Amino acid sequence: QVQIQQWGAGQLKPSETLSLTCGVSGGSFSGYYWSWIRQPPGKGLEWIGEINHSGSTDYNPSLKSRVTISVDTSKSQVSLRLNSVTAADTAVYYCARGGDFDYLLPDHWGQGTLVTVSS
Amino acid sequence: QSGLTQPPSASGTPGQRVTISCSGGTSNIGSNNVKWYQQFPGTAPKLLIYSNIQRPSGVPDRFSGSRSGTSASLAISGLQSEDEADYYCATWDDSLNGVLFGGGTKLTVL
Numbered sequence: 629q630v631q632i633q634q635w636g637a638g639q640l641k642p643s644e645t646l647s648l649t650c651g652v653s654g655g656s657f658s659g660y661y662w663s664w665i666r667q668p669p670g671k672g673l674e675w676i677g678e679i680n681h682s683g684s685t686d687y688n689p690s691l692k693s694r695v696t697i698s699v700d701t702s703k704s705q706v707s708l709r710l711n712s713v714t715a716a717d718t719a720v721y722y723c724a725r726g727g728d729f730d731y732l733l734p735d736h737w738g739q740g741t742l743v744t745v746s747s
Numbered sequence: 748q749s750g751l752t753q754p755p756s757a758s759g760t761p762g763q764r765v766t767i768s769c770s771g772g773t774s775n776i777g778s779n780n781v782k783w784y785q786q787f788p789g790t791a792p793k794l795l796i797y798s799n800i801q802r803p804s805g806v807p808d809r810f811s812g813s814r815s816g817t818s819a820s821l822a823i824s825g826l827q828s829e830d831e832a833d834y835y836c837a838t839w840d841d842s843l844n845g846v847l848f849g850g851g852t853k854l855t856v857l
Contacts, residue, residue, distance in 0.1 A: 663846065673784075673792065673835055675846040686845050722791055729798050730780045732839045733846060737791040 630655030632738035634723040636708075640745045646710040650723030650738050657681070657704035661726035663734050664697060664708045666719040674719075678732070679706060713745045751775065751836055751849035758855040764824040767852045769836035771817050775847055779839040781819040783812055786833045786851075795834070796821060823854075831856045 636648035648664070651657070663678040677687035679697045687695050696709045710717060720740040727735030752770040759765040769781065781799050784792035794803055796812035799819060809830075811822045819838075823830055836849040 665846075665848075672851040673837075673848040675848060678846070688845055689843065727794070727797065729801070730782060730839075733780075733782045733797075733837055734792075735782075735794050735797070735803075737793070740791050 753849035
């Protein structure tokens with residue numbers, strides 16, 4: 629059974645950089661697209677961006693100037709960095725892996741990491 | 748940016764059939780497949796439907812999906828209390844070059 633694990637700091641101050649990493653167990657890392665998605669408290673899902681195993685990325689235009697998604701194939705890990713965070717970036721951040729069908733869309737989701745931005 | 752439109756809420760009584768719609772455009776639902784997700788409070792979304800109509804193993808056949816033109820729908824038949832959750836549609840958008848999610852529909856079982 630595919631399980632996505634994610635980790636990173638959950639408390640940030642305004643202007644700091646959000647940094648999260650995820651990996652997979654019970655399933656393959658390579659050959660799939662990996663997405664980051666966030667969900668502000670009480671609100672819906674927002675796609676942040678995605679990367680494939682070769683490092684090709686797509687980003688949400690609304691966040692593109694502040695986001696970097698990277699892959700470390702030697703560790704089978706994907707990372708998210710979001711610069712210059714503000715309170716508006718407070719959300720649960722999910723890492724998700726694509727599937728064998730409609731591979732650009734997430735199938736398997738991590739448990740989520742609540743990131744709170746507050747001074 | 749244009750997104751996918753879902754009704755914010757839906758409801759039904761046990762045993763009923765409810766349908767949740769997801770409306771988009773030619774650059775998204777009109778040209779790409781749709782996935783549906785179920786999310787309970789405090790938990791991650793779970794894949795419910797892929798390729799518009801397919802169910803992953805383990806998803807009850809009470810859940811079904813459809814797509815027509817620039818819209819998609821999720822139907823839940825034989826509604827049960829444990830179906831009370833938030834439901835999201837998602838697809839790729841060729842203009843955005845990214846993933847679009849619907850705003851989500853909160854399903855209440857009366």
